[in-house]
Structures are given as C-alpha cells and as structure tokens.
Amino acid sequence: MAEIPVLCPQCGSDHVKKRGKTNQGKQRYACHNTSCLTYTFILGYSYQGHLPEVKKKIIDMALNGSGIRDTARVLSVSQTTVIKHI
Numbered sequence: 001m002a003e004i005p006v007l008c009p010q011c012g013s014d015h016v017k018k019r020g021k022t023n024q025g026k027q028r029y030a031c032h033n034t035s036c037l038t039y040t041f042i043l044g045y046s047y048q049g050h051l052p053e054v055k056k057k058i059i060d061m062a063l064n065g066s067g068i069r070d071t072a073r074v075l076s077v078s079q080t081t082v083i084k085h086i
Contacts, residue, residue, distance in 0.1 A: 015031065049081035
C-alpha cells in the first residue's frame with residue numbers, strides 16, 4: 001500500500017504526525033518542526049473560514065478599511081468568523 005506524504009502547509013516540513021480526529025471525523029495532524037508556527041492542521045477543510053488563506057485575507061481587508069459585512073460577503077464566510085479573526 002502506497003503512503004501519501006503529508007507536509008505542513010505552513011513550513012512544508014514532512015516531520016508530521018497524526019494528532020487525532022476532528023468532530024467530523026477528519027484526520028488532524030501536528031507539525032513537529034520546532035521553527036514552525038503551526039501546530040495542528042487538517043488536510044481538507046470543509047468550511048472556507050478555517051483555511052489559513054482566508055484568515056490572512058480577513059486581516060488584510062480589515063487593515064484596508066473593509067467592513068465586517070463586506071468582508072464576510074466577499075470571502076463567503078460568516079460575520080462571526082470575520083469578527084473572530086480581527
């Protein structure tokens with residue numbers, strides 16, 4: 001059986017170990033690279049608001065003066081998600 005290599009989305013390290021499962025049953029992984037800021041991650045996020053790219057876009061849009069409703073509508077996430085990440 002072939003193994004699929006799992007790489008950390010933040011640092012690209014392959015020093016990754018399984019770290020349990022989410023409530024939805026998806027595999028959670030932990031990066032054991034000491035210089036990496038990410039500790040746990042999931043390979044396939046089902047909700048866009050959990051993606052690291054979306055979190056960065058929320059912060060960028062807030063710094064550029066976009067409102068909460070506008071940011072939520074453009075990124076297709078809830079207003080609560082936007083408020084949590086500001």
